[in-house]
Amino acid sequence: MAELEKKTRFLKALMALRELVMAGGLKPGERLSEVAVAERVGISRTPVREAMAQLVEEGLLDRISTGGYCVRQITVADVVDSIEMRGMVEGLALRMAAERGAAPERLSACRTILDRIDDALGEHESRMDFSTYADLNSAFHDELTSLCNSPIVLRELKRVSNLPLAAPSAFLQGQTAIRMIRRSLYHAQVHHRAMLDAVSSHEGARAEALAREHARLARVNLDHVIQSREEVEAQIPGLALVTGV
Amino acid sequence: MAELEKKTRFLKALMALRELVMAGGLKPGERLSEVAVAERVGISRTPVREAMAQLVEEGLLDRISTGGYCVRQITVADVVDSIEMRGMVEGLALRMAAERGAAPERLSACRTILDRIDDALGEHESRMDFSTYADLNSAFHDELTSLCNSPIVLRELKRVSNLPLAAPSAFLQGQTAIRMIRRSLYHAQVHHRAMLDAVSSHEGARAEALAREHARLARVNLDHVIQSREEVEAQIPGLALVTGV
DNA sequence: GCGCCGATTTTTGTATACATTGCGGTCGCA
DNA sequence: TGCGACCGCAATGTATACAAAAATCGGCGC
Numbered sequence: 001m002a003e004l005e006k007k008t009r010f011l012k013a014l015m016a017l018r019e020l021v022m023a024g025g026l027k028p029g030e031r032l033s034e035v036a037v038a039e040r041v042g043i044s045r046t047p048v049r050e051a052m053a054q055l056v057e058e059g060l061l062d063r064i065s066t067g068g069y070c071v072r073q074i075t076v077a078d079v080v081d082s083i084e085m086r087g088m089v090e091g092l093a094l095r096m097a098a099e100r101g102a103a104p105e106r107l108s109a110c111r112t113i114l115d116r117i118d119d120a121l122g123e124h125e126s127r128m129d130f131s132t133y134a135d136l137n138s139a140f141h142d143e144l145t146s147l148c149n150s151p152i153v154l155r156e157l158k159r160v161s162n163l164p165l166a167a168p169s170a171f172l173q174g175q176t177a178i179r180m181i182r183r184s185l186y187h188a189q190v191h192h193r194a195m196l197d198a199v200s201s202h203e204g205a206r207a208e209a210l211a212r213e214h215a216r217l218a219r220v221n222l223d224h225v226i227q228s229r230e231e232v233e234a235q236i237p238g239l240a241l242v243t244g245v
Numbered sequence: 246m247a248e249l250e251k252k253t254r255f256l257k258a259l260m261a262l263r264e265l266v267m268a269g270g271l272k273p274g275e276r277l278s279e280v281a282v283a284e285r286v287g288i289s290r291t292p293v294r295e296a297m298a299q300l301v302e303e304g305l306l307d308r309i310s311t312g313g314y315c316v317r318q319i320t321v322a323d324v325v326d327s328i329e330m331r332g333m334v335e336g337l338a339l340r341m342a343a344e345r346g347a348a349p350e351r352l353s354a355c356r357t358i359l360d361r362i363d364d365a366l367g368e369h370e371s372r373m374d375f376s377t378y379a380d381l382n383s384a385f386h387d388e389l390t391s392l393c394n395s396p397i398v399l400r401e402l403k404r405v406s407n408l409p410l411a412a413p414s415a416f417l418q419g420q421t422a423i424r425m426i427r428r429s430l431y432h433a434q435v436h437h438r439a440m441l442d443a444v445s446s447h448e449g450a451r452a453e454a455l456a457r458e459h460a461r462l463a464r465v466n467l468d469h470v471i472q473s474r475e476e477v478e479a480q481i482p483g484l485a486l487v488t489g490v
Numbered sequence: 491g492c493g494c495c496g497a498t499t500t501t502t503g504t505a506t507a508c509a510t511t512g513c514g515g516t517c518g519c520a
Numbered sequence: 521t522g523c524g525a526c527c528g529c530a531a532t533g534t535a536t537a538c539a540a541a542a543a544t545c546g547g548c549g550c
Contacts, residue, residue, distance in 0.1 A: 009504065034532070044505045046291075049532090050298065057302055059400075066512065067532050081397040085337060092333050096326075152326040156405065163397070254534065279502070289535045294502095311542065312502050 010047040017041070017051055021060045021071055022164070024233075024240025028073045031064065059163050060241075074164055074241045079222055082166035087215025089157045090145055091208035094195060097147035098204040106147055110196050113140045117189055125182050133185060134172035140192060141168040147199060164238035171221040174235030180224045188217055255292040262286070262296055266305045266316055267409070269478075269485025273318045276309065304408050305486075319409055319486045324467055327411035332460025334402045335390055336453035339440060342392035343449040351392055355441050358385045362434055370427050378430060379417035385437060386413040392444060409483035416466040419480030425469045433462055 017037065020026060038048045052069050055061040061069045117136045120129040145157055161167045171181060191214040198207035225232055225239065233239050262282065265271060283293045297314050300306040306314045362381045365374040390402055406412045416426060436459040443452035470477055470484065478484050 033530090035530090045532095046504055046506090050295075053295070053298065077395075078397050081341075081395045084341075085334070085398055085401060088333055088337050089330070092330060096329075150322075150326045152323050152408070153330055156330060156401070159404075160401065278500090280500090290502095291534055291536090 008047070009043045010050050013037075013041050013043050013048045013051040014054055017048075017055060018058070018060065019237075021055070021241070022237040026071045028071050028241055028243055030071050032061070032069045032071065034068070057159075072241070073243055074238075075244050076222070076226065076242060079165045079242060080219060082160065082163040083215055083218045083222070086157070086160045086163075086166050086168075086218075087212040089153065089160050090141070090215060091211035093145040093148040093150070093153050093157060094199055094207035094211045095204040096150055096153065097144075098199045098202050098207045100149065101202065102147040102199060106143070107196065107200050110140060110143050110147075113143060114189070114192055114196065117192070121185060121189060125179075125186075128182060128185070130172070130182065131175065134169045137172065137188075138167075138169045144192075144195060144199070164241055165222065165236075166218075168215075168218070170238070171218060171225055171236065173237060174232055176235075178221075178224050178228060178232065181221050184217055184221065188214065191217070253292070254288045255295050258282075258286050258288050258293045258296040259299055262293075262300060263303070263305065264482075266300070266486070267482040271316045273316050273486060273488055275316050277306065277314045277316065279313070302404075317486070318488055319483075320489050321467070321471065321487060324410045324487060325464060327405065327408040328460055328463045328467070331402070331405045331408075331411050331413075331463075332457040334398065334405050335386070335460060336456035338390040338393040338395070338398050338402060339444055339452035339456045340449040341395060341398065342389075343444045343447050343452045345394065346447065347392040347444060351388070352441065352445050355385060355388050355392075358388060359434070359437055359441065362437070366430060366434060370424075370431075373427060373430070375417070375427065376420065379414045382417060382433075383412075383414045389440060389444070409486055410467065410481070411463075413460075413463070415483070416463060416470055416481065418482060419477055423466075423469050423473060423477065426466050429462055429466065433459065436462070 026032070032052065034045050034049055034052070037052070038045045041048065052061055056063055056069065060072055062072045064070055113136055117133060117140065120132040120136060122128055146154060148154070165171070191210060195207055195210045195214065198204075198210060225236060226242075229239070271277070277297065279290050279294055279297070282297070283290045286293065297306055301308055301314065305317055307317045309315055358381055362378060362385065365377040365381060367373055391399060393399065410416070436455060440452055440455045440459065443449075443455060470481060471487075474484070
């Protein structure tokens, strides 16, 4: 979102295709021809081909046995499993951070973000700065998990978080959130404080358990979003991909 | 290994490069020029480029900021973290299998493999069929984890297992194994039975904990391998990549 | 003598032409 | 009329030519 400048054609094709699939511009299961996509985005086949291979890694496309690609079918069960897995990997990162110890200044940085989240939440949910919360929530998760100091774990965490609707802030994208989700954010913030405290205190098991339970909040949010799907489908990227009930 | 037939040039390039890097034919950190690699394997740049992108995903190469690739530096800490992460994801798969229930015939299939492993192990470690054990061990892990019935989890598990020296049978490749590793296999087999039993009995927490502890055996094996590194480096793919002590 | 700037060269990024494979339609034969 | 094989087409897989960007090296100025 941030870098709209087209540095390379590959990146331009990647972003264009990703947006297109995420927004539901292509039906799940629909076959994608390289030439058709190339013409559509006005770029030659070579970078488009690279972009499609990348999107396979991101879980948005599937390779077809005979060659070529199709838009991936994503079920509610897939999203549930993605969220569960993200919770597992975040739990690992936090446990590692707790066991191995984190630098005090980096813990302070996390605490600072939490204070700013408190400000964004405000005292009453009607005055909540929802957009700011989403940004700060992402920042906190990034900052906290990075305390594990493991490139390997962080790499996989990033990958898992990029699965459709699996990211920590996946359900916080729309400007007007569902009431139930807004309300859950106060609970989430309690989780945040507890996770940071557990990491600070070298309580690895607690940190891991909290991270896993915290991810479960997303699963609850998923239910809410699906129930009032019509209202919010346009606002939440990736939701259009999900088939079935 | 199984498919030596060069179906496409891309696959040929992929396997050639992977073998080359795994065997230590290229120094870690060494920059790889597309043209040089293309000439070396006798294939044009296009499929070679695809193969290199794939190897980045596999964790064997790194993108350079300016563009291009270099052989990835892998530390012992990276391998340790990879093993830990594999244990976490296997644990998730087994817990899911236990919680959601698995088909009896598929549990029987796992049990059959374990019986064959017993045969391969034999009564005394001097008569062990080590090569068969390695194959059956991989097969058991595949079969057991697939009980979770989650494409999402299995996909990430496969990816994590493909990290250098992170696979369940990564240290069982050489024909002549280190004595300490051979001895550990009897213990591993006890783990195998316990994991299967836990999944069968819907004991999710136990299954998960066992999977994590089971993966830790690989970490012990890693220590053994590194201590007698000179003897076994040629036999274990990926070991040549590991730098530092 | 040292440092900076610019040109050259090497490298990656892109486009396109060509090869090849798989699929579908149609025609022929039973 | 139905089944099967062959031909043609459209798609991906590959090679190569070209463009653009970056690194290096040399020269020039200070």
